Amino acid sequence: MSTASLPSPRKHARLVVKLLLLAAVFFGFGFALVPLYDTICQAIGFNGKTLKDAIAAKDLPPSAVNYSRTLGVQFTATLMPGLPWEIRPLEPAIELHPGELRTTRFLVRNLSDKTIVGQAVPSVTPTVAARHFRKLDCFCFQQQTLAPGESREMALTFIVDNEIGEEISELTLAYAFFLAPNPS
Amino acid sequence: MNTASHTLDPHGAHAHHPTGILRWLTTTNHKDIGTMYLTFSLLMFFVGGAMILAVRAELFQPGLQLMKPEFFNQLIGVHALVMIFAALMPAATGFANWMIPLMIGAPDMALPRLNNWGFWLLPPAAILLTLPFVLAIFGIGDGAVATGWTLYAPLSVQGGIGVDFAIFSIHILGVSSIMGSINIIATILNMRAPGMTLMKMPLFCWGWLVTAVLLIITLPVLAGGVTMLLTDRHFQTHFFDAAGGGDPILFQHLFWFFGHPEVYILLLPVWGLMPHVLSTFTRKPIYGHTAQVWSFIAIGVLGLVVWAHHFLTAGLPVPALLYFMYSTMSISLPLAVLFFCWIATMWKGAMTFETPMLFALGFIVLFGIAGLTGLVLADVAADAQYHHSYFVVAHFHYALFAGGIMGVMTGVYYWLPKWTGHMYSEKLGKTHFWLTVVSFNLTFMPQFFLGLAGMPRRIPDYALQFAEFNAISTVGAFILGLSQLIFAYNVWACVKGGKKATAEVWESTSGLEWELSSPPPYHSWETQPVIKAN
Numbered sequence: 001m002s003t004a005s006l007p008s009p010r011k012h013a014r015l016v017v018k019l020l021l022l023a024a025v026f027f028g029f030g031f032a033l034v035p036l037y038d039t040i041c042q043a044i045g046f047n048g049k050t051l052k053d054a055i056a057a058k059d060l061p062p063s064a065v066n067y068s069r070t071l072g073v074q075f076t077a078t079l080m081p082g083l084p085w086e087i088r089p090l091e092p093a094i095e096l097h098p099g100e101l102r103t104t105r106f107l108v109r110n111l112s113d114k115t116i117v118g119q120a121v122p123s124v125t126p127t128v129a130a131r132h133f134r135k136l137d138c139f140c141f142q143q144q145t146l147a148p149g150e151s152r153e154m155a156l157t158f159i160v161d162n163e164i165g166e167e168i169s170e171l172t173l174a175y176a177f178f179l180a181p182n183p184s
Numbered sequence: 185m186n187t188a189s190h191t192l193d194p195h196g197a198h199a200h201h202p203t204g205i206l207r208w209l210t211t212t213n214h215k216d217i218g219t220m221y222l223t224f225s226l227l228m229f230f231v232g233g234a235m236i237l238a239v240r241a242e243l244f245q246p247g248l249q250l251m252k253p254e255f256f257n258q259l260i261g262v263h264a265l266v267m268i269f270a271a272l273m274p275a276a277t278g279f280a281n282w283m284i285p286l287m288i289g290a291p292d293m294a295l296p297r298l299n300n301w302g303f304w305l306l307p308p309a310a311i312l313l314t315l316p317f318v319l320a321i322f323g324i325g326d327g328a329v330a331t332g333w334t335l336y337a338p339l340s341v342q343g344g345i346g347v348d349f350a351i352f353s354i355h356i357l358g359v360s361s362i363m364g365s366i367n368i369i370a371t372i373l374n375m376r377a378p379g380m381t382l383m384k385m386p387l388f389c390w391g392w393l394v395t396a397v398l399l400i401i402t403l404p405v406l407a408g409g410v411t412m413l414l415t416d417r418h419f420q421t422h423f424f425d426a427a428g429g430g431d432p433i434l435f436q437h438l439f440w441f442f443g444h445p446e447v448y449i450l451l452l453p454v455w456g457l458m459p460h461v462l463s464t465f466t467r468k469p470i471y472g473h474t475a476q477v478w479s480f481i482a483i484g485v486l487g488l489v490v491w492a493h494h495f496l497t498a499g500l501p502v503p504a505l506l507y508f509m510y511s512t513m514s515i516s517l518p519l520a521v522l523f524f525c526w527i528a529t530m531w532k533g534a535m536t537f538e539t540p541m542l543f544a545l546g547f548i549v550l551f552g553i554a555g556l557t558g559l560v561l562a563d564v565a566a567d568a569q570y571h572h573s574y575f576v577v578a579h580f581h582y583a584l585f586a587g588g589i590m591g592v593m594t595g596v597y598y599w600l601p602k603w604t605g606h607m608y609s610e611k612l613g614k615t616h617f618w619l620t621v622v623s624f625n626l627t628f629m630p631q632f633f634l635g636l637a638g639m640p641r642r643i644p645d646y647a648l649q650f651a652e653f654n655a656i657s658t659v660g661a662f663i664l665g666l667s668q669l670i671f672a673y674n675v676w677a678c679v680k681g682g683k684k685a686t687a688e689v690w691e692s693t694s695g696l697e698w699e700l701s702s703p704p705p706y707h708s709w710e711t712q713p714v715i716k717a718n
Contacts, residue, residue, distance in 0.1 A: 007374040012294050015373060019366045023404050030408025030438055034423060037434050080427070121426045127501045178427030181420070 042131070065099040066162055072170040073160070077106060077120075083179045084112040085146070090153070098162045101136070106175070108144065109151035117145045117180040122173060129171045132164040143180045201706070209304070212296030213706065214281045219603070220303050221278030222596075225271050226672060228310060229589075232266035233665050235259045240627075240661040243654050246646050256644035257330035258346065262313060264333035265350065268450065269357045270310045272584065275592045276453040277302075277364050280392050282603060284368065286697035286704060287386045289377030289713040294370035298363050305360035312353040316346040332642055334443070337424035337435040341416050348417070351410045358403045365396035372396075377696070379715030383474065386695055390477050391456020394484040395449050401488065402442040402449075409438030433498055440491035448487045450584060452480060454591030455522055458544055460695070461598050462526055465541035466533025467692040472525035479518035479525075486515045493562050497571045505564045512562040519555055523548070538690075539613030540598035543590050546621045550586030554579060557632070572642075575635025578628045585624060593620075593671065600675065601689045605703040606682035612674045619667035626660030 073096060075089035090105045110116055120140040124130040135141075139154035146152065160171070201207050201216075208220060239259050242250045251259075281299065285292055293299050313328070320327040329350035331340045340347050372393050376385065412423040413435070422428025424435045459470040470476075492500060492508040500508070526548055535541070557579040560566050570576060601607050630653035635641075639650045646654065685702040700708050 007294075011374055012370050015370050016295070016366055019369060019400055023362055023400050026401050027404035027408050030405040030441075031412075033405075033438060033441075034412075034434065037431065037437065041431075119427045127499065176426065178425075181422055181425055181428040 064162075065097050067097050069098055070095050071098060071160055071164070071168070074170070074172045075104060075106070075175075076172060077175045077177060080176055080178045083118055083177055084116070085110055085118060085177065087175075087177055096160065098160055098164055101157070101159050103155055103157045105153045105155050106139070107151065107153055108146065108177075110146035110149060113148045115145065115147050117143050119143050119178050119180040120175045121178060122175055125172045125174065126168060129160075129164055129168050132161045133171070133173065134159050134161055140175065210300070212292070212300050214285050214293045214296070214299065215603075215704070215706070217293075217299050217303050218278045218280075218282030221274045221281060221306075224303075224306055224310075225275035225278060225592075226675070228266055228270035228274070229668070230672070231310075231314070232263050232271055233668065235263040235266070237661060237665050239263065240658040242644055243646070244658040245655070246648055246651050248645055251644070253644045254330060255327060257332070257642070258317070258328040260642060261330060261332045261350075262317075262328045265313060265329075265353075266310070267584070268333065268446070269354075270306065270313075272450050272588050272592065273357075273361060274306060276392070276395070276450070277361075279388075279453060279457070279592075279595055279599075280364075280368050283599065283697060284371055284389055284392065285375070286602075286700060286708060287389055287695055288372065288375065288380060289696050289709045289715075290371060290375035291707065291709045291712070293367050294375055295367045299367050302360050302363040302367065305356050305363075309353045309356040309360065312349050312356065316344075316349050319345075334439055335410065335413065335435075336439070337413060337416070337432045340413055340435075341424060348414070351414050354410050355407060358407045361399050362403055365399040368392055368396045369400075377709075377712045377715055383477065384715065386456075387459050387470065387473065387476055387480075388453065388456040390480055391452040391454070394480045395452040398445045398449050398452075398484055398487065402445045405438055406442035409435060409442070412438070433495075436495045436498060437492070440494045441488075444491040444494060445484075445487045447580075447583065448483055450588045451591070452484070454547070454588060454595070455480065457595045457598070458526060458547065458591070459529060461540050461544045461594055462529045464598070464690045464693050465538060465544075466530045466535050468529060468533040469694070470525075471528040471531075472521070475521055476525050479521045482518040483515060486511065486518070490515065493567075496564055496567045509562055509564045513559060516555060516559060523552065523555075536691075538597075539608075539610060539617055540594050542614065542617045543594035543597060546617065547586060547590045547594060550582055550590065550621070550624070554582035554587055557582065570635060572640055573635035574631040574639045574641055577641050578631035578635060581628045581631075585628070590620070590624075596675065600678055601685035602697065602700075602702050602704070604679050604682075605685055605701075606678050607685050608674050608678035608682065612670055612677075616667060616670040616674065619670070620664065623660045623663035623667060627657050627664050628660075630654070630657045630660075 072093060074093045075091065077087040077089055079085055079087060086107075086109045088107055090107055094102070094104065096102050108118075122138070122140050124133050135156065135158045137155065137157040139156065144152070144154065201213070202210060208216065211217060211220075236259070238250070239256060242248070242256060281293065284290070316325055316328040319325050325345040327344070327346055329335070329340075329343065329346040331343055331347065335347070335350065372385070372389055376382075412421065415421040416423050416425060416430075422430040424430050424432045426432065455476075459473075459476060463470045490508060490512045492504065493512040496505060496508065537545075557575070561570055561576065561579060597608065597613055634650055634653045634657075637650065637653075639646055687701050688698050689702055696709075696713060697704075699713075
């Protein structure tokens with residue numbers, strides 16, 4: 001029996017190691033997608049994700065208020081299952097000019113007899129407008145703790161910057177309120 | 185293709201291996217392992233089929249007759265996972281084990297012991313997947329995974345223990361598939377007969393080479409995704425939980441980064457074997473060998489970058505929608521090259537219509553319908569209407585039943601005489617084909633119309649206006665399911681006996697595998713054949 005032409009086990013071993021490495025790289029790639037996805041979504045405004053941290057007034061893009069343009073902004077708030085609260089925007093819809101600093105409030109009330117921690121997650125539609133929606137302060141930056149029966153007015157201070165596309169005349173900021181997963 | 189003549193190996197006659205169950209538990213022989221893969225696949229094909237017949241029985245009439253919606257949801261999801269991971273993928277791996285060493289003139293697979301482990305991981309995985317059904321009977325847990333095979337978060341984060349069983353089952357199946365793929369790549373790259381360059385390699389091996397690479401790239405991403413799901417469920421992470429800073433849409437990206445290439449993983453081995461069958465029964469050489477190789481590679485590469493067309497309605501921004509629409513549609517170009525080559529191979533050939541040829545022709549026509557309806561679904565504007573409707577169900581069953589399973593049956597009928605040394609019953613084979621092709625269309629063609637009319641998928645009950653088409657579809661499904669018993673019997677009878685098959689089996693074959701006797705000796709190509717340059 002002649003097996004001279006068959007490869008040595010070492011030749012197999014080298015290839016197997018390379019292929020296992022390839023599999024390991026793509027296992028890592030799956031996990032790398034988690035931060036990558038977040039970064040990409042925020043950078044290009046995919047998914048309507050707004051920036052997670054407050055922007056200081058001095059860091060705002062230098063732009064005068066553009067009085068020649070008026071934008072409609074609508075606010076909605078939704079409760080996710082398991083959160084026995086009531087929430088509504090005090091101003092469901094406003095009109096503003098790009099570059100104008102505005103504050104609006106949401107009313108929230110704990111309907112249960114327990115202290116409950118909630119977390120608001122924002123989303124902007126149309127999604128491309130998300131990165132022009134700059135928040136100076138927002139109740140969504142922290143978890144909100146409400147005592148039994150407590151109600152509170154929560155503030156949101158923001159501008160819609162001047163670089164928002166000409167084609168957009170109306171945008172919606174929607175908050176989904178969740179039961180906080182890890183109350184801190 | 186000329187080879188040194190080592191048709192009958194002297195060692196083949198006295199193959200020494202343990203007998204009985206020990207032979208199958210310990211075997212490292214590629215033919216034994218191929219047989220085990222194929223047997224397991226056939227068994228699971230009937231398990232998955234029985235599940236979906238229960239579903240179709242429930243859907244025979246509007247209203248809830250036979251089962252609770254929760255159980256219905258479990259059946260559809262486990263049906264899909266069983267058919268994809270335990271029926272179609274093992275069938276293709278069984279083909280690879282049996283045929284690749286014979287086709288490239290190798291004595292066995294490169295890593296025989298790994299091959300044995302790869303197979304024996306499958307039964308535990310299948311048991312894990314279906315065990316929650318049994319546990320639920322004894323009051324443990326609330327049954328199997330009920331999320332559909334896609335396991336979308338947040339539903340899968342909230343689901344019962346069935347989800348955990350499915351996650352571990354997917355881990356094990358993934359390890360098994362990656363081991364199998366590494367073995368196939370090592371065999372193909374290192375063990376081809378001298379003189380067989382990659383471009384001279386048979387197309388079936390090429391199809392599998394691309395499949396194996398896709399598996400190694402995409403399965404780890406799915407494994408990562410379901411691992412995140414597991415930690416979200418039990419270890420307070422928030423990968424897919426918006427309240428904790430995660431995003432449920434991320435799961436869809438991770439899932440379909442695997443899930444779309446998976447379609448080609450299932451189909452590439454079939455596309456690889458088709459030209460061999462067409463060439464045999466038209467008595468002409470394969471048309472466009474090189475073009476088909478490059479089409480396989482192009483489809484493999486494109487298949488990796490189009491995943492989001494599975495959730496075009498999830499709220500992607502317009503530039504992303506346009507990208508995924510155009511890139512998806514561009515896959516039809518290399519696919520059209522394959523169709524062209526298949527037809528050109530048959531063109532003016534001396535055709536005969538044995539069972540494998542009938543299945544190949546049925547495959548081409550019905551898989552063509554899958555491709556064309558896929559173009560409709562890739563259209564962003566149209567998809568808004570068809571997404572998550574029965575149109576999608578019909579589309580992917582044309583792709584995976586007519587494309588995948590009928591493709592596998594083409595291969596089984598084509599190679600069965602080579603494997604067993606006996607001819608199967610041509611009469612039963614043809615009966616099986618005609619019953620299958622008619623009842624398949626009876627089952628799934630009405631589902632296109634149901635989808636167009638707006639019936640959503642994954643529901644146990646429906647509006648009255650959908651009653652007639654659903655009744656037709658259920659009748660078709662039962663004929664289709666029962667017809668497969670003919671197939672099982674035909675295979676069984678062929679294993680047990682029948683007219684002796686010659687080494688060539690068919691009138692006009694080419695390739696190393698047909699130079700070995702039927703069945704081939706237990707150890708074949710111990711001395712490698714040499715392929716002479718043209």
